[in-house]
Amino acid sequence: MKKRVLAIVLALVLTLSMVLAACSSGGSTGGKVAITIFNSKMEIQSQMEEMAKKYSEEKGVDVEVYYSSDTVAAHLSTRYASGDPYTISMVDAKDIYSLAAEHAVDLSDQDWVANTTQAISIGGKVYGFPVCVEARGIIYNKDAIEAATGAEFDPTSVKTTADLQALAEKVGTGIMNEDWSLGAHYLAEVYEQHEDPDAFIAGIKDGSIKLIEDEKFNAMMDTFDVLMANNYAKDAPGSAEREVTEQKLAEGEIGFMFGGNWDWSVINAYEYSENMGIMPVPNDVDDGSSDKLVGGGSKYFFIDSSENISEEQRQAAKDFLNWLVNDEEGQSFIVNDCALVPAFSNITLAVGDPLGASVKSYADTGAMIGNYNYLPDDHYAKTGAIFQKYLDQKIDRATFADEITEYWATAEVGAH
Secondary structure (H helix, E strand, C coil), rough: HHHHHHHHHHHHHHHHHHHHHHCCCEEEEECCCEEEEEEEHHHHHHHHHHHHHHHHHCCCEEEEEEECCCCHHHHHHHHHHHHCCCCCEECCHHHHHHHHHHHEEECCCHHHHHHHCCEEEEEEEEEEEEEEEEEEEEEEEHHHHHHHHHCCCHHHHCCCCCHHHHHHHHEEEEECCCCCHHHHHHHHHHHHHCCCHHHHHHHHHHCCCCCHHHHHHHHHHHHHHHHHHCECCCCCHHHHHHHHHHHHHHCCCCCEEEHHHHHHHCCCCCCCCCCEECCCCCCCCCCCHHHCCCEEEEEEEEEEECCCCHHHHHHHHHHHHHHHHHHHHHHHCCCCCCCECCCCCCCCCCCCCHHHHHHHHHHHHEEEEEEECCCCCCHHHHHHHHEEEECCCCHHHHHHHHHHHHHHHHCCCCCC
């Protein structure tokens, strides 16, 4: 009996030792290297999961993809606190600037660096791999506009607020009321369309710039007022659901909506018109901004430098990034499966959706105003909430400007 008990104990010890060996083998399962990817772009989560499954089968690397709707910085901080970082994380540009020094691997020696102008470098080292190029402006439904006006629509002819108003009165508009659309995107364009966004924000902070007196702010708000006045949901704009608004745009019930090429992931779920595109936000400041979209590299991968990740895992992560850029299947995943605009010159696949094609046409000709990537983490939530009050007509423009100024009295831009 004692011998039998001893045998059982020895078997348990051996099993436990094997488990511990597996756990300390640098992220291996069943002899395979295992890597984890954090995805912060919800529109492509299902595509990422399918890709991971196929990649795992074909490359002999176990890949798991995770998504969280939490703020990127907050979500990653919980992973670091638990000693369980992702091998690869998809973050916003500002997160690269704040996290790279402590958490990211230098990717300067990777071949793909030579094929993009959108990688993020800090102190002469490349840390951020650009997942795609995105841009925003006014999305238009060409068929709807032409049906309403009886004339051919040329988006390049819409330069001023009055130009937009003349069309919007005939075809109608939609406004997404989410705080990220209003705060992180529309209000951000006010900063980005200044020659020096840092100086502009600093001026708001120290009081040397009065927002309500700023020419660009007022021009952009004049255009927003046109969108509001012709909004199909103007009687209850705060209750308009994003999916409903995008369906109306897709199917031609309205002709215009402020947004970006990421909106195609929603639009393509409906009976959409293929004659759609994105044009710059028209405004009455003669600075060339009415000829340019605002955008650039959007979402960045970085590989974690944590001691909890083995060199074998980091190499597998580098191989994955190179697969995205240099392998035909990887390129197709970006362009065809995810409907993203690639950030790499060697990827020549045609962008299939009309919004992405619009963005690519502006990017190819250099007609882009760069993103301002250093807004505080709480910017879109707090300024978006202020903007929502303006959209609901609970405050006027002067109060709106005052509350944005109050926000910047204590907010600080990110490191850069």
